[in-house]
Amino acid sequence: MFAGFKGLKAYIKSTVQWLHKQPCNRTQGNYNTELPSYYLLPSGDQIPSVALGVSKASPGDVGQAVTAALKTGYRHIDGAWTYRNEEEIGKAIKESGIPRDQIWLTSKLWTTFHAPDDVEPALDESLTKLGTEYLDLYIIHWPIAHKKGGKDELDVALTANPYPTWKKLEEMVDKGKVRNIGISNFNIGRVKNLTGNPLKYQPAVNQVELNFWNPQPELIEWARDNKLLLQSFSPLGGSKRAKETLNVPEITEIAKKLNITPAQVIISWHVQRGTVVLPKSVTPSRIEENFKIFALPGDLFDMLETAAEGI
């Protein structure tokens, strides 16, 4: 178990205070709750704390999922070039009638486009498919660069040093095509490798796997200390383990005590840990369920944290 558990608990409190600008104020039964509905980024932008994830949301499914999410109140869609569903997402957003500036749109640069000359065309393709002139957030999807057109052939230089790719992303911010830039799947060493360069814009987020089976308390604490917002991907354990996660005894016990669902327990836990959470669903009832988050009382939060770290 992570040695700094007590420190982590104190950190959770301070992180929520640090990141928190405007609380959610939701009530269920007698249980009054407050968790941040968004976090403030270095750019001054406010990123909503709960997003709809759309990886493996197939054509035909993803549009209705985005429509259901926007109706529910989601204003954050976590997409990527490689999910190959950006056109349908763009159409659903347009049809919703919700002004573009009220929706947070993220996309990600795939590993085959890290060469500086390939960044802008890849971004432009996402922008065109999504039917938008800018992204709120553009993320380097993986720290690994592959040669364009090569069959998984590693680009050794750009993998060892992602600064040329980052500089191009900074240029995209200056051109107004992207408002914030970030990274994904970077461990601490790789983050330091990037931020050791004279960056014009620091990474706004690091999107990483965080869930009951992989809670990464050290990374969470390091990111807090270094003011780097984390985004929790596969928050329910991914499609392969979601069912198992939702049946963890500590999670079902907390759900019962608070009269909320196991999915709401786990999604709330991620926000209470100070991260943006990206649950994926194409099922309207689940999309609605996943959007309702509740601050877990300290003892129940600690119980879940301990259970996750003890895995």
Ligand SMILES: NC(=O)c1ccc[n+]([C@@H]2O[C@H](COP(=O)([O-])OP(=O)(O)OC[C@H]3O[C@@H](n4cnc5c(N)ncnc54)[C@H](OP(=O)(O)O)[C@@H]3O)[C@@H](O)[C@H]2O)c1
């Ligand atoms: N940066 C990266 O490398 C990376 C990697 C992985 C994921 N991501 C992002 O993170 C998002 C989420 O990750 P993920 O898709 O791997 O996993 P996840 O959100 O942990 O789990 C998704 C699975 O849980 C099911 N589910 C959702 N809500 C549920 C509920 N309330 N009750 C029961 N089952 C529920 C979904 O089923 P249905 O859809 O059938 O409802 C789906 O099978 C992705 O969509 C993507 O945006 C990023």
